[in-house]
Amino acid sequence: MFLMNFKSSLVKNKSTCLLRRSIVSSSCCRSAKISSENTENTNAERKDVETYRPLSEDEIQKIINLDNIHIVTKFQQKLPQRPPLIKNFFIGKIDVEHLTYPQVMEVKDFNAMTEKLQPIDSYFADSARTPVDLRFRDVSNQMLGDFRNLNLFAASVHQRFGGLGYFKSEMNWASECEANDIKSFFVLAGHRLAVEAISDHGNLSHHNQYLMDMAKGEIIGATCLHDPLNKTEPQPVKVEQTPDGDYVLNGSKSFVPISQHVNLLIVVAEKSDELKREFEVDEEDDDEYFDAYLTIVLDPKSSGITIVDQCEKMIGCNDVPFATVNFSNVHVSKSQILSEGLDDRKISQKLVTSSRLQSATLNLIQAKNMLKQLINFSISAEINSQKLRDLLHVRYCLAKLACDVYGLESMIYLNAGIIDQYDNPKVDLECAVTKAYSQDILWNLTRFAMDLIDTPVTIEGHPIDLDIRNAIQLQYHETSSSLKSYAGRVGLQHAMDHFGKNAHSYKDSIWVKFGLNNMITIEDVKEKHFLGDYLHPSLMEAATELESSIQRVQFSSEMLLNRYGDSINERIVEIHDLGEALMQCYAMFTSLARSSRAYCIGLRHSKYETVAAGCLVQAYSRNILKMALEIKHNRNGYGDLYKTVTENALRRHRNQSIVIPSVLQSGVVQKVVV
The missing domain is CATH 2.40.110.10 (Butyryl-CoA Dehydrogenase, subunit A, domain 2)
Known part of the structure; x- marks a missing residue:
């Protein structure tokens, strides 16, 4: 039942609310403004305990103040530029402004847009049903x-x-209709x-x-x-x-x-x-x-x-x-x-950023279509006289994939909201990890389809065969791995520049605190931003896990910079892992922000949205903790034994090299010799 309702929510749950802030967010921003730039002592006692308890209906009516609600329309000037969002995760700064999940559409615009898209949606739905061999x-x-x-x-x-x-x-939104073809x-x-x-x-x-x-x-x-x-x-x-x-x-x-x-x-x-x-x-x-x-x-x-x-x-x-x-x-x-x-x-950078956002939107619709087919297959197919939908493993995998799709959609529309709402937005890194996340989802769906349906899926003419081939082809040119490595490098460079320009900030870094205070462990980091104050109270625990994950990313980057210095570029595995952790942090951030807003304004499927966001946080926070512990103890899985095996395998080809062409990829032009 959860999957059926969640599948429906992926298609129908478009926001129609004027509010840019959730009710709880408006309350807490006024009563206790907590800025990431003015960091507090991690052991400081909380002074705004009142913001933790759920609000009654009377209190909510007193809090709402329409004068403080700002809606950006096509005829208004954009808001001033905000600092980069996920790049600042590497230095422990969190822009809580984005936890309100910016919206730029009024109700009348939403309704008008819905009417405009109906004939387009019908046209491309018919096009998607056209047999492939009849297409030009x-x-x-x-x-x-x-x-x-x-x-x-x-x-x-x-x-x-x-x-x-x-x-x-x-x-x-309009491109979602077109992505069916x-x-x-x-x-x-x-x-x-x-x-x-x-x-x-x-x-x-x-x-x-x-x-x-x-x-x-x-x-x-x-x-x-x-x-x-x-x-x-x-x-x-x-x-x-x-x-x-x-x-x-x-x-x-x-x-x-x-x-x-x-x-x-x-x-x-x-x-x-x-x-x-x-x-x-x-x-x-x-x-x-x-x-x-x-x-x-x-x-x-x-x-x-x-x-x-x-x-x-x-x-x-x-x-x-x-x-x-x-x-x-x-x-x-x-x-x-x-x-x-x-x-x-910077036009080329903006074009690449927009292209990545387009690719993520296309991957989103392909992922939704594949997930829908797999759900329908699980409902109808049997194995050993037992419905696939009743198998715990199948239900778990489908639920995880559904939550991943929700996270991807949240990332895409937060990126778009930032571009629409703020002047000269810096979202190139956000769009890069969003595209990487979308490619990972398509890979996971492809592997699950081949595992679930088995051999028939490899035969040409199978209903999902074309989707699998397209999913593989859509990984072209900018792979998920390369985008994650790019994100890790940019984040490490940002952390290095920050501590280079602000030498006094290094004394307050997480790495120093972990080194000087044995009572603080990476498994038990302390809150300093209190992100739960900006989200619905039901997401309080998930908000704590999100902040802990961001602090662990900061800790890992600072640990690597202190351990390797200028030779950090050679640590390919750790850089990739940092990029993946950053991607997962952004998925958690956007999912919590979107689900909190949906719950506060009473959207139809908001209950399932909070469940999906909570599942994402629970899964990814464990992954990030594992990554941080491996970096702390210098256990990246590629030790001396792996180096020995690789050296022996490549010895006969030592004098041969293949030049990988330079590409306009991730903002860096590079030639790599293997």
């Missing part, structure tokens, strides 16, 4: 006309250019990334030249982000300056969802050394990775551009028009470059 590999003229009639090309274009002007939250999703996602690049970073001439036609679907865009991975000697796209002041583009981009109807390309290209000096940026800027790139607008029919289909070589998503785009001495004028100004130099 490319986008047909009929599909193109349907997209125009449904205003799908206009969704992300600003209203003054004839578009619908959707917020990021609205855009993700992977081909349509990729084509529309590439177009919307192109719209975002031109809208946010193009000049007035770019706006007038492209946006109105892009809203009508007369100009269809695609985005070239990924460097090729299938060559031993890769040719990443680079842009060089010619003596006459213009530019020349050379190289290749792969996995570009490009149809025959595309007539505009957004290309992210690496700068030559001369251009890096010309577009030099402020030395005090924290994010320097993407300053090595320029973003260029091109016509795919320009001289020197060739497009090679790569669909037949893929294991899944074979109806998606993926292609490799080759550039050979392509002439680029200065007016075609979007990222010339200092304010526009």
Whole structure:
């Protein structure tokens, strides 16, 4: 019964409330404002005991003050920029503002959006039921006309250019309908990334030249982000300056969802050394990775551009028009470059962040569809005259997967809410771990399907065979492992910078406290943020576990920095584990925030949401504790014996090396020699 109700809640539970804060959160923020920047002694006694007890109906009515509730609409200015959220977990700071789960849609907007999406949802539901062998590999003229009639090309274009002007939250919601057909999703996602690049970073001439036609679907865009991975000697796209002041583009981009109807390309290209000096940026800027790139607008029919289909070589998503785009001495004028100004130099980073959020949304819908099929199979199938649904192991796995899907959805819409509500949001790390989390869920669903259904699932034509192939293909280019390693490295760098600039803060670090006070153990950390004050009282214990997990991530990062210093980059396993712990902390954080808000405003399935959030916290807090203890005792599972085995296995290949191509991945361009 829990699974059936929970499955329904995943689809129907969209928030329709005006409140941005929960009732309990509003009360506690006014009576006892606890800031993560003003840290208190971990042994300090609590002075706000009243905030722990549940509130009566009369007290709730006294607390509500509509003057303190802020709703961001399309016609209001965004709130001031907030500090990074999960990056600060590495230094023990928690932005409790986000525990209220920001919302940007009013009731009337929600109802209007629901009506707009009904025909779109019906259209893509019918498309998903179309047999695969009857689909065109490319986008047909009929599909193109349907997209125009449904205003799908206009969704992300600003209203003054004839578009619908959707917020990021609205855009993700609309994309959920389209994700039932992977081909349509990729084509529309590439177009919307192109719209975002031109809208946010193009000049007035770019706006007038492209946006109105892009809203009508007369100009269809695609985005070239990924460097090729299938060559031993890769040719990443680079842009060089010619003596006459213009530019020349050379190289290749792969996995570009490009149809025959595309007539505009957004290309992210690496700068030559001369251009890096010309577009030099402020030395005090924290994010320097993407300053090595320029973003260029091109016509795919320009001289020197060739497009090679790569669909037949893929294991899944074979109806998606993926292609490799080759550039050979392509002439680029200065007016075609979007990222010339200092304010526009982060466009490539923003495009990658948006692309990751799109991928997570697609993975979410694929995960929901696979989970639904597995639930239906478990209800109808039998083994040894016993229904699968009655087996404890099957029920446990399905419940865990359902909770994971809830956590993923919470992460996606918190990211979108932060982007919509705050000025210049820093959510690149949040979107990276969200995509990694979505890929992990698809892997887990694939393994469970093969374990549950067994051999028939590997036979072509099985109802879930195509979903498994697509789930594997959707792991392309940015794997979950690489994204976790990126998150771990960025977090460690942030911790190192923090303690380097604030030497006095190191005396207050968790590592020092653990080293000097034997009474404090990693298994029994003390609260200092009291996150339960910002959540519903029923989630008090889970909030304590969340804070303990974040402190253990901080402890682990500080321990590694003190133990290895500058050689920390060589500790690949520990860095990956830190990234995974950060991902799990973010899943717990968003799930608790969302379920607390749902319970406080009385959403229909709020009871099941709190159960799902509690299950996530219970599972992930144990994983993080285990990781922290392994780092504390220097037990990472890869000791001297493993090194000996590896050395012997690789000895005969010592003089041979394979160069892994540089990729625009995780904000870092790197060549790794194995």
